[in-house]
Structure formats: C-alpha cells, structure tokens
Amino acid sequence: MKFSQVVFPHLAMSTTEKATTSMNIYPGTALNIDIPGFSNMLGHSIMIHSRNSTSNNATHQFIGLKLIGPTSPVSFDCETILANRFNIADTIRSHSDRTKNAIQRRAANSSGINVEYDNQGPPAFKCPTCNATMWYDERNNKPKHTKNPTFSICCQNGKILLPKLKPPPPLLRASLDYTDTSTARFREQIRVYNSMLSFTSFGARIDHSINRGRAPYTFRISGQTYHKIGSLLPEDGGSPRYAQLYFYDTQNEAANRMSAFLDSDSRETVDETLTNKLIAMLDQFSAVAQAFRMARDWAINNRLADCALRLIAKISNSRQYNTPNVGEVAALITSDFGHCNSTRDIIVQQRNYAPQRISELHQLYMALQYPLLFPYGETGYHENIPYHCNSGRRKTLRGYITMREFYCYRIQQRENEGTTLLRGGRLFQQYLVDAYTAVEEQRLKYLRNH
Structure with missing residues (x-):
C-alpha cells in the first residue's frame, strides 16, 4: 500500500x-x-x-x-x-x-473564520461648538443615546479655538488629488519630496520591516524623535542639506536637493520638474522659506558681513488667526549674534557646524519639518496659546492649551477648512507619530520635574 x-x-x-x-x-x-x-x-x-x-x-x-x-x-x-x-x-x-x-x-x-468588523459608517455628526465631523460613538456620554450628541475630544466643549488652516496652493492641491491617477507617484513619494524641502532633519529609529508585505503602508518608529537644524552654510567642501539649500548655491537648488537625498535607484521616482515647481511654491507662499530667502538676499548684497537668522519660538500677541508673515516667525540678525530673547529661540548662524535641536515647544517645530503639510509656514503649538472659553463646569486653573489638546483639535476634519494635513497620506502618518512622541516627551518631562 x-x-x-x-x-x-x-x-x-x-x-x-x-x-x-x-x-x-x-x-x-x-x-x-x-x-x-x-x-x-x-x-x-x-x-x-x-x-x-x-x-x-x-x-x-x-x-x-x-x-x-x-x-x-x-x-x-x-x-x-x-x-x-x-x-x-x-x-x-x-x-x-x-x-x-x-x-x-x-x-x-x-481557516475560513468569519472576522466581524464594527462598521460605524461615515461620520455623520457635527460638533456644535467647533463644527468638527465626528462619529456618533465619539460623543461625551456614551451610555446615553441622544439625537443631539456633544463632543469634547475635538475642542473640549468649546474651550479651544485655533485658526483655520487655509486651502493648499493650487500646485499642491492638484498633486494631492486622489481622483487623478497621474498624481499617484507623488503621493507614494511624498515623504521623499518633503525630505528634500524640509528645513530640519528628522531623527528616529524607523522600522521598515513592517512594510515588507502587501498590507497598507504603516509608519512605525522606536524610541523618541528629534528635529535638528544646522548652519546657513555647509562645512568647507561639504554639500548643503536641509535649510542650507534655501541659502547656499540656490542657482542649482533642485539638483542639489536631489543629490543630497536621493541615490541612483530612487532618482527615477522623483520628478525634477515637479521639484522645481514645489520650490517656487514655497518661495511664494511659505513665510519660513521667505525668511531664509531674505537672509540669502541680505548676504548677497553684503558680502563682507555675516548674518544670522533667529527663528522666533512663540508669537508675541496672544491670538493669531491669519497666516503668519515673515516678521512673526523669524528675524534677521546682522550683529550681536549671542543675544537671544527667548530660551527656545533658534539662532541659525552662517557658520556653526554643530546642529541644534529644535524644542517640541517651538512654534515652528512642525512647520520646519513638514513644509508640504504646512505650505504657508503655519505656526504650531507653543505654551502661550490661551483657551478660547475657560468657564462653566469644565473650567480649569490652567489657562493655556496643552500640547495634546492642540493636536487633538488640529487633526479633526471641519468644513470650510483646508485639508492639506489630512490628505498628506504617508506624510500625515509620520506627522501623527511625530506629534504623539512630542506629547509623550512632554509628559515624561513633567513626571521627571514634579
């Protein structure tokens, strides 16, 4: 047998x-x-x-x-x-x-095991105070069934009010259009394009093994993240990187960016023409890019003098509802480089080879790292953002928004607000992980100091 x-x-x-x-x-x-x-x-x-x-x-x-x-x-x-x-x-x-x-x-x-999914359907409810689009199960009092639910994870029942994000510039809006198949490559390579245009370096131990299969893309890291910025000029004989590309040898800017971040295999996936268009877009709309161009123009007109750029850690006025201008995010320094008005202000000098770490509490922490998500150079979280309404049953002794409350408000979808952040795809995933680690870093610092 x-x-x-x-x-x-x-x-x-x-x-x-x-x-x-x-x-x-x-x-x-x-x-x-x-x-x-x-x-x-x-x-x-x-x-x-x-x-x-x-x-x-x-x-x-x-x-x-x-x-x-x-x-x-x-x-x-x-x-x-x-x-x-x-x-x-x-x-x-x-x-x-x-x-x-x-x-x-x-x-x-x-094995044929039936996996049941909890289908909540589309978010069909609006927060009555901030107009955020919410699911019914995100309501405050979950055991109670009501036709008019209230929500707090978005705006803390009206305590928080942040400036609305503007719609993206036309070029970026077209590139993020998910109905156009010609933009699929840009969305797949959006993290590469962002790295070529960012002002700061992103430091973290990124786990690439999770994306080896056919599952949707996932961004996963271990440990903490940090953003660093160098000087305006590269080391002698070195190639410019990050913010230096906005200041040094800008006549060959696109080629310099591609050679600094791409190898021979990945060059074919990046469009140099689109890179030039994105650079021109940031020069036109981003207050941060305009600040570095201002320093470049001053250095060209005053070749024998040194200059530095001070990146302001927080705005002087209590509220800000409009897109920031150059004076609100940076200041050009032509003398007395050692003086700094704030402990978190960043002085970017012409020749200072040691990179500086950007604090999570700096208002440009995210805008410097994610220029494609914040094409206007929008300011982010800092410690002096007051509550819009701190009264009633939810009144707190703390009069300022926490970092967690800021990001919870910012990532919600609202009508009549720009959706550049939410349409960022893989770059938006990196932003979420970055924001989460920043919140956890602040929590650990609080436990360490109290």
Whole structure:
C-alpha cells in the first residue's frame, strides 16, 4: 500500500532550533497531532486527512489539514497536493521569516473564520461648538443615546479655538488629488519630496520591516524623535542639506536637493520638474522659506558681513488667526549674534557646524519639518496659546492649551477648512507619530520635574 510522508518543521521560539516531525500517512486514515511550536503559535492542534482519488486512469492521494480548536474543528485549507509523496515543509518554512502575528493572520484567513468588523459608517455628526465631523460613538456620554450628541475630544466643549488652516496652493492641491491617477507617484513619494524641502532633519529609529508585505503602508518608529537644524552654510567642501539649500548655491537648488537625498535607484521616482515647481511654491507662499530667502538676499548684497537668522519660538500677541508673515516667525540678525530673547529661540548662524535641536515647544517645530503639510509656514503649538472659553463646569486653573489638546483639535476634519494635513497620506502618518512622541516627551518631562 502506498503512503505519503508528511514533514513538519518545529516552529519553536528559538531561531536556532531546526528539528522536524515526520510520519507516514496511509490512505483513508486521519490523525490528530500536536506539533511543538507550530501548534502553540496557532493556538490549535492539527488533524491530517488522507484519501485516494482516481482521475485519468491515475491514482492520486489527497492530504489535507484541519485545525482543531478548543471547542470545535475549524477547516483549514492549507494546500491540496496531488502527489504520491507530500511534503509541506517548504510551505510552512516560508513563514519562518515572518512574525508571529503575520502567521496568525494568515492561518485565520485560510481557516475560513468569519472576522466581524464594527462598521460605524461615515461620520455623520457635527460638533456644535467647533463644527468638527465626528462619529456618533465619539460623543461625551456614551451610555446615553441622544439625537443631539456633544463632543469634547475635538475642542473640549468649546474651550479651544485655533485658526483655520487655509486651502493648499493650487500646485499642491492638484498633486494631492486622489481622483487623478497621474498624481499617484507623488503621493507614494511624498515623504521623499518633503525630505528634500524640509528645513530640519528628522531623527528616529524607523522600522521598515513592517512594510515588507502587501498590507497598507504603516509608519512605525522606536524610541523618541528629534528635529535638528544646522548652519546657513555647509562645512568647507561639504554639500548643503536641509535649510542650507534655501541659502547656499540656490542657482542649482533642485539638483542639489536631489543629490543630497536621493541615490541612483530612487532618482527615477522623483520628478525634477515637479521639484522645481514645489520650490517656487514655497518661495511664494511659505513665510519660513521667505525668511531664509531674505537672509540669502541680505548676504548677497553684503558680502563682507555675516548674518544670522533667529527663528522666533512663540508669537508675541496672544491670538493669531491669519497666516503668519515673515516678521512673526523669524528675524534677521546682522550683529550681536549671542543675544537671544527667548530660551527656545533658534539662532541659525552662517557658520556653526554643530546642529541644534529644535524644542517640541517651538512654534515652528512642525512647520520646519513638514513644509508640504504646512505650505504657508503655519505656526504650531507653543505654551502661550490661551483657551478660547475657560468657564462653566469644565473650567480649569490652567489657562493655556496643552500640547495634546492642540493636536487633538488640529487633526479633526471641519468644513470650510483646508485639508492639506489630512490628505498628506504617508506624510500625515509620520506627522501623527511625530506629534504623539512630542506629547509623550512632554509628559515624561513633567513626571521627571514634579
């Protein structure tokens, strides 16, 4: 009687263990087994079925698998092999390079388990105070069912009111258009374009392994993030990077940006013509870019004198509802470089080779890193943003908005407000992770100091 041999590798937690379990399966038999490591990883034991089938005057043996759960069998369509010998070692070994969660998801999908999703539908409610688009389950009093819910995760019941974001410039709006297939490459490479145009470097341990499969893009880091800015001029013999590209050798700016951030393989994915257009867009609309161009023009007209650019940490007036101008975000310094009005102001000198770290409390912390999300140089969080209305039952002794409240308000969708931030795709994911780590950094600092 013919039989088939089934070989199972032990998927133990140790990567050095390579033992296998093998057995002979005769036609018309069924066998329950527990494979160490593999059974534990899936949470099921395994039943093996074997039967013969005659087709075209040839006899073939079918071998199938079933996962036996704690209560009832679950069908598991691994792979049906028409052969006299069946070896699934290669099939299972292909999972050895994947994570435990990936194997569990693959097993669940193959087993026919019905995964129920909680479909909330589109967000159909509006916050009565800030007009944010919300889901019903985001209401304040969840146990109470009401036709007129109120919300607090967006504006703290009217305590917070921030300036509206403007619609993006025409070029950026067209590039972020998800209905146009010609802009798909820009959306896929938006983080690359942003890096070429950013003023500060982004420091973090980015985990790229999570994006090796076919799942949607995910931005994941470990540890903390930090943004740094260097001097206006590169080191002697060095190539300009980040903010230096707005000040030094601007006649070859696009080529310098591409050579600084792209290798030979990724150059084909970036359009140099579009890069030039994005540079011109920021020169026209961004207050931050205009500040660096102002320093460049002054240095060209005064070749024998040094200058520096002071990036203002927070605005002097209590409220600001309009797009900032150059004077509100930066100041040109032509003498007395050592004086600084604020401990968090950043003095960008012509020659200071040590990069400076930007504080999370600096109003330009995000605008310097994400020029494509904030094309007008919009100011972000700082410590002196007062509450719009701090009265009633939710009144607090603290009179200023917290960092968490600021970002919770900013990432909401509202009518009659620009959606550049929300349409940023992969760059928006990076922004969310960056904002979250900034909030957690402030929490840790508070626990450390109190």
